[in-house]
Amino acid sequence: MSKILPRDFFTRTDVVQVAKDLLGKYLVTNFEGEISSGKIVETEAYRAPDDRACHAFGNRRTARTEVMFAEGGRAYVYLCYGIHHLFNVVTGPADTAHAVLIRAVQPVDNVELMLVRRNMQRLERKLTAGPGALTEALGIRTAHTDLSFLDPTSIIWLEDRGEIILEENIVASPRVGVAYAKECVDWPWRFRVKDSAWTSPAK
Numbered sequence: 001m002s003k004i005l006p007r008d009f010f011t012r013t014d015v016v017q018v019a020k021d022l023l024g025k026y027l028v029t030n031f032e033g034e035i036s037s038g039k040i041v042e043t044e045a046y047r048a049p050d051d052r053a054c055h056a057f058g059n060r061r062t063a064r065t066e067v068m069f070a071e072g073g074r075a076y077v078y079l080c081y082g083i084h085h086l087f088n089v090v091t092g093p094a095d096t097a098h099a100v101l102i103r104a105v106q107p108v109d110n111v112e113l114m115l116v117r118r119n120m121q122r123l124e125r126k127l128t129a130g131p132g133a134l135t136e137a138l139g140i141r142t143a144h145t146d147l148s149f150l151d152p153t154s155i156i157w158l159e160d161r162g163e164i165i166l167e168e169n170i171v172a173s174p175r176v177g178v179a180y181a182k183e184c185v186d187w188p189w190r191f192r193v194k195d196s197a198w199t200s201p202a203k
Helices: 015-021 065-069 111-118 131-138 179-184
Strands: 026-031 034-047 075-080 084-091 098-109 156-160 170-173 190-193
Touching: 015 034, 015 084, 015 098, 026 098, 026 131, 034 111, 034 131, 065 075, 075 131, 084 131, 098 111, 098 131, 111 131
Parallel strands: none
Antiparallel strands: 026 034, 026 156, 034 098, 034 190, 075 084, 084 098, 170 190
């Protein structure tokens, strides 16, 4: 039986724990009545103010990062390299700029639609392995930033379908693409489901 993740799941102060707990949860979208979903198998944690890899490092507030300072339970979607729409889950209490980047999902519901969105002919890892790939497959764009997962009319939400990923089945490693982050570069805040065929390649 599935249930939408509640407010208190997102408002916890430990973003690293939230990033682990999101593994095995389901990211669901509903655009014009077309539902698609994927099971989250890879995440990365980002934490202001001390994390140099975080967009809100030093509690920097800009038009783009302002949503990170909202109460947890909202989407932070930004454009990377002018091409990829990257989806993050805002966490923590208000004025605490924490977020979890969703890096990979295992396709579950409406795979046929996901293939069309990705212009692919057959189901393979690259459909949803990688943060830019999964947003394209699920139809998520930067226009959806600041959307609340807790609104009952929301077109994007996160579900618990009863699966628990044990700590022993979580692989921790450094995050991807944060070479500029100085002392934070090697923080093991990238989490993958062990032996999942749907995660992006190991660093």
